[in-house]
Every structure is written in C-alpha cells, then in structure tokens.
Amino acid sequence: MVSSVPAESGSATRESGTSVFVSIVVPVYNAMPYLTDLLSSLDAQTLDTSLFEAIFVDDGSTDNGGQVLDEYAAGREHVTVIHQENSGWAGKPRNVGMDSANGEYIFFVDSDDWLGAETLTRMRDFALAHDSDVVAPRLVPAGGRKGGGSTFAQTVIDAPLEHMLKTLMPQKMIRAELLRANNIRFREDKVRLEDGMALVKAYCAAHRNSILGDYEYYYIRARSDGANISMAPIDPASYTASLAHIATTLMEDVPDSDYAKDLVAGLFSRKGLKVYRGQRFLKYREAKRKGWIQAHREFLAEFLPDDLHRFEGIRREKVVCILNSDHDGLICLARLEANEERSPVLESVEAEARYLKFSARVPNYVSKPVSFVAEQRKTKEQQRISLHCSDSQGADEQLIAAKLPLDGAQGLLDLSILLADGRLKRIEFPQGVPETTHLGARVYRTANGYASVDARQLRAGTLQRVMNRVGKVFGRRSKL
Incomplete structure (x- = not known):
C-alpha cells in the first residue's frame, strides 16, 4: 500500500483472520543502494507475512x-509506504510509522x-515465551x-537497567x-540522542527488558558514503x-x-567521558575541548554534585579535571590514553x-609486555612465547623479538602481545x-591490517626433513 497520509493505528486483522504480531517501522531518506539489502532480507524472513507488516516512511x-519502495509494496499486501516532505531527522518518520502501526509490537529498523x-x-x-516488553x-x-x-x-531474559542503558x-x-x-x-527536531531519550523512557516503563544474543539478528552498517547520522559533527x-x-528521566522514573x-x-561514563579519550580529545580544537568541559x-553540578565515589580509575581523574575546569590535566590524561591505544607494529619476519x-x-x-601470543582463530587456543625486549632508554617504544x-x-593464527594486566x-x-x-606457513596482513599466520598449508613432514638435513650438515662438520 502506498500513501501520503498515515493510516489509523490499532490492532489489525488480516483477511486470513491472523492478527499482526510485529510492525516494522523504517524511516527512509536517500538510502539507496543499501535499502535493497533490507528489502531482500524482509522477503527472506521465515515468519509468515500474515504475522508482520513493514511500514516505510x-x-x-x-x-x-x-x-x-512503491514498486516493492505494489505486490506485497503486508508492506505500506508513506511519503512525506523532508523533516530533516529520523524522529518524525518514526512517529508517523508508529501512528500507522497495527502490530502488538513495533520493531524500529534503519533503512541501510x-x-x-x-x-x-x-x-x-x-x-x-517470556512476555517481554x-x-x-x-x-x-x-x-x-x-x-x-x-x-x-548472551541472552538475558530480565536485563537490568544498567545493562539496557549500554544500548541506546x-x-x-x-x-x-x-x-x-x-x-x-x-x-522530531534535529537533536542528538533522540532515540536514546525515547528508549530510556521505554526501559523504565517496561515490566521486562530482554536482550537476545543467540543469533545474528540485526546487521548494522557503516555506510561507505559516510551518511550515517551518527557520523555528523557533535555540538557539546x-x-x-x-x-x-535522559538523566532527568532516570531520576524521575527510577524509584x-x-x-x-x-x-x-554509568551513562555519563559512556556517553560523556568518551569525548576525552586519547586522540579523539587531542584532535579537537581548544575551543571545542573547553566547550565540552x-x-x-x-x-x-546538576545531577552528580557530590558523587565522585561513583567513578573509578582514570574516569575519576577525568571527572576531577572537569569539575576543576582543568583543561591541561585532561590533555595529559588524553596523551596517556593515546599511547595506550597504539598497537605494536611488526618490524620484520625472518625464517x-x-x-x-x-x-x-x-x-x-603502563603495563609491561610479557608474552608473544599466537591465538588459533577457530579454537581460541593460545601459544604464549617468551619475549626478548630491548631497553627503551626513555623512548616511547621498545623493540621486542620472539620465535x-x-x-x-x-x-589461522592471530598474533598479539600480552601485557601484564591481561x-x-x-x-x-x-x-x-x-x-x-x-615451510608452507604464510605470514600475512589481514583485511584489518593486523599480522596473522596461515598454517593451513604447512606441509606434513617438511619440518622433519629440514631437521634431518640440518643434522647431516652438522654431522659432517663434526667429523672434520
């Protein structure tokens, strides 16, 4: 069905007499070609189409x-397309979709x-089975x-609020x-965390919040054109x-x-303190850094005026700096973290x-390297090998060697350095x-730019033949 005006919401019954269980609400704005992947995945659903509807706004x-979308909806009774003038943000199309929904549940899905x-x-x-809200x-x-x-x-039937707040x-x-x-x-205005504001209200009102972790349910994409809303600059x-x-909702709705x-x-630690992390904070201009502070x-001052005890470690140090407007202190902490974010870099490989x-x-x-680790990608079994470390002598890095x-x-073996803190x-x-x-083992660069070893072609018996040759060479030499 194609419409320019939202239909009335309520519980709908299909001609088959089956009520709609879930309404999928999808806001759409310039989502091609990614949109076609979503449409294909809806056609591939194992749930009968009498039990769900898809509403595209x-x-x-x-x-x-x-x-x-119009062509897609033309041959599918369970699909509705609503066209509206551009609102500039995802909030209004989601509300329009909600107003047109007939399902017992509403599932919010993004078009890409x-x-x-x-x-x-x-x-x-x-x-x-669990009567989850x-x-x-x-x-x-x-x-x-x-x-x-x-x-x-993992699946959590009764997920506590502190768990749910990790996914806004x-x-x-x-x-x-x-x-x-x-x-x-x-x-419906252009405001960040508009989805989090609505979700936290729902989490607080729910009798049961649940997390499903037993299947690859939802593939969330980073668009190659960088057009995800989350990629836009943020005003402090x-x-x-x-x-x-969101904090006001929690203070008012949690008894x-x-x-x-x-x-x-916890919310501030995840959503607030992240801006002070390493290179992210260092890359901001000074005016923006001070704007965040x-x-x-x-x-x-409004929500946690005397609550320093609720933070630990480097988070606590950052909160102290924020409360004292200590820009330089936050710079020092960011530089420390930036160093911790760096990865070891392969220098050479020798046979x-x-x-x-x-x-x-x-x-x-901050924590010293203790082992070279080769982790089997499939089984996660680890082989830990001792390191030989050079003296850093005041430099910001050291050279290590391992055989x-x-x-x-x-x-396939993924290569890492194990630090003393685990x-x-x-x-x-x-x-x-x-x-x-x-000997058939290949050291290669993964798609993500890391070092791994492909030992699948390691030839059986090759090592023994090499050792036999080495033994013969040394044997002859010993007779000289």
Missing part, C-alpha cells in the same frame, strides 16, 4: 528510493541495515561499523501498548542537553534514587630453521613489511 528522499532470515520468527517466539536483538557490525560486543554476548540505538522491538500508554515519542552544549534529558544516580554516572561541568622469528616495535604501555615454533602449528594488543602489519612464507 519516505522522508522526502531525492534518490530513487521512493520509487523502489538488514535482518537475519530467522530474526522475526525468533524474536516473536522469545517475546511470547522490550526485546533488544544482537547487533552485528557491518561495513566497518562498530557496535554489538559484550552487550549482546533504536533497533529494538517494543510492545506497542507500552509506547502508547506512556506517550513515548521520538523528538546540545549533545549534553540531550544527555541531561531508588541512589540506584538512579549510579545509572546516571563547560557543558559537562554543568551536567555534573629460521623450524621457526618464524618476529621483531615488533611495542609502545611503552614462533612451527611444530604443531595449525589453521590485555592482548594485536600486532599491526604495516604496508612496507613484505609477506613471508616459510
């Missing part, structure tokens, strides 16, 4: 996306992402996008009645005002005030009998270092 696209084939079936089964599916980064990680590592992006399936009963809407004052809006403050502190100082000898330049981290035995090497730092493979093959 074309926010005045100037590419051919509107035409593609796509779904796993079993996503809707699995989410429906889970929601019915909010279901957060596992996000799978695509196209270089960051996200997912430990938040979606809109890709959630939410009970429609919860949204309507609590008048939860998306901000307006962003912090959005953060304050336990001490717990609410813990939640606000001022905005955050006011935020802390040596039944070994591969590696040299790498390792930054002088990787090829006896028993199998599969961190693994992957070794970068710079463009200038040539790949090396020895």
Whole structure:
C-alpha cells in the first residue's frame, strides 16, 4: 500500500483472520543502494507475512528510493509506504510509522541495515515465551561499523537497567501498548540522542527488558558514503542537553534514587567521558575541548554534585579535571590514553630453521609486555612465547623479538602481545613489511591490517626433513 497520509493505528486483522504480531517501522531518506539489502532480507524472513507488516516512511528522499519502495509494496499486501516532505531527522518518520502501526509490537529498523532470515520468527517466539516488553536483538557490525560486543554476548531474559542503558540505538522491538500508554515519542527536531531519550523512557516503563544474543539478528552498517547520522559533527552544549534529558528521566522514573544516580554516572561514563579519550580529545580544537568541559561541568553540578565515589580509575581523574575546569590535566590524561591505544607494529619476519622469528616495535604501555601470543582463530587456543625486549632508554617504544615454533602449528593464527594486566594488543602489519612464507606457513596482513599466520598449508613432514638435513650438515662438520 502506498500513501501520503498515515493510516489509523490499532490492532489489525488480516483477511486470513491472523492478527499482526510485529510492525516494522523504517524511516527512509536517500538510502539507496543499501535499502535493497533490507528489502531482500524482509522477503527472506521465515515468519509468515500474515504475522508482520513493514511500514516505510519516505522522508522526502531525492534518490530513487521512493520509487523502489512503491514498486516493492505494489505486490506485497503486508508492506505500506508513506511519503512525506523532508523533516530533516529520523524522529518524525518514526512517529508517523508508529501512528500507522497495527502490530502488538513495533520493531524500529534503519533503512541501510538488514535482518537475519530467522530474526522475526525468533524474536516473536522469545517475546511470547517470556512476555517481554522490550526485546533488544544482537547487533552485528557491518561495513566497518562498530557496535554489538559484550552487550549482546548472551541472552538475558530480565536485563537490568544498567545493562539496557549500554544500548541506546533504536533497533529494538517494543510492545506497542507500552509506547502508547506512556506517550513515548521520538523528538522530531534535529537533536542528538533522540532515540536514546525515547528508549530510556521505554526501559523504565517496561515490566521486562530482554536482550537476545543467540543469533545474528540485526546487521548494522557503516555506510561507505559516510551518511550515517551518527557520523555528523557533535555540538557539546546540545549533545549534553540531550544527555541531561535522559538523566532527568532516570531520576524521575527510577524509584531508588541512589540506584538512579549510579545509572546516571554509568551513562555519563559512556556517553560523556568518551569525548576525552586519547586522540579523539587531542584532535579537537581548544575551543571545542573547553566547550565540552563547560557543558559537562554543568551536567555534573546538576545531577552528580557530590558523587565522585561513583567513578573509578582514570574516569575519576577525568571527572576531577572537569569539575576543576582543568583543561591541561585532561590533555595529559588524553596523551596517556593515546599511547595506550597504539598497537605494536611488526618490524620484520625472518625464517629460521623450524621457526618464524618476529621483531615488533611495542609502545611503552603502563603495563609491561610479557608474552608473544599466537591465538588459533577457530579454537581460541593460545601459544604464549617468551619475549626478548630491548631497553627503551626513555623512548616511547621498545623493540621486542620472539620465535614462533612451527611444530604443531595449525589453521589461522592471530598474533598479539600480552601485557601484564591481561590485555592482548594485536600486532599491526604495516604496508612496507613484505609477506613471508616459510615451510608452507604464510605470514600475512589481514583485511584489518593486523599480522596473522596461515598454517593451513604447512606441509606434513617438511619440518622433519629440514631437521634431518640440518643434522647431516652438522654431522659432517663434526667429523672434520
């Protein structure tokens, strides 16, 4: 169905007599060619089309996306396309989609992402089994996008608020009645965290928030054209005002005030203190750095005036600097972090009998390097090898050397440096270092620019033949 006016919302029943379980709401603006991946993934869903509907709100696209949607909807009863003038932000199209939704749940999906084939079936089964109000599916980064990680590592039926607050992006399936009963809407002006403001309100109102981590549900893409809204520059004052809006919701809707403050502190640690991290803070102009400090100082004064104890480690140090407007102190902390963010860099690879000898330049981290690690990519088994370190003598890095035995090497091995505090730092493979093959084992540069060894072609018996030859050579020499 194609429309320029939203239909009335409510529980709809298809001609088959089956009610719609979930309404997929998709705001669309100049999403081609990525939009076609989403459309294909909807056609591939294992859930019967009588149980879901897809509502696309074309926010005045100037590419051919509107035409593609109209053609797509023409042969599909469960698909609705609404065209509207450009609003400039995702909030209004999401609200328009909500107003037209007929499902028991509403699933917010972005037009440049796509779904796993079993996503809707699995989410429906889970929601019915556990009576969840909010279901957060596992996000799978695509196209270089960051996200997912430990938040979606496993399924959590009753996810506490501190867990849910780690995911403020809109890709959630939410009970429609919860949204309507609590008048939860998306901000329609051009404001950051408009999705987080709505979601936190829903999290607080929900009887049960759940996280689904047992399947690759939702592929979230970084667009190659850089047109993701999240890629746009951020104004410190307006962003912090959005953060304050979320903090106000937590303080008002969470009955336990001490717990609410813990939640606000966690929120500020993730969404506020991230701007002071390493190179990110150092790359800002001084005026913008001071703009962040001022905005955050006011935020802390309003919501966490006497709550330094809620922060630990370097976060606590940063909060102290913010409260004291200590720009230089934050610069020092950022430089320290910038060094910690650096990776070891491969210097050379040499073939040596039944070994591969590696040299790498390792930054002088706060925690010292203790081992060279070859981790089997499939099994995650680690081989830890002792290091030989040069004296740094005041430099910002040191040279390390390690010999990787090829006896028993199998599969793909990812190379890292293990630090004393337990961190693994992957070794970068710079463009200038040539790949090396020895006895069938190949040292190569991964797509992400790191050093790995492909031992799948390591020839059986080759090592023994080499050792036999070495033995014969030394044997003859010993007779001389």
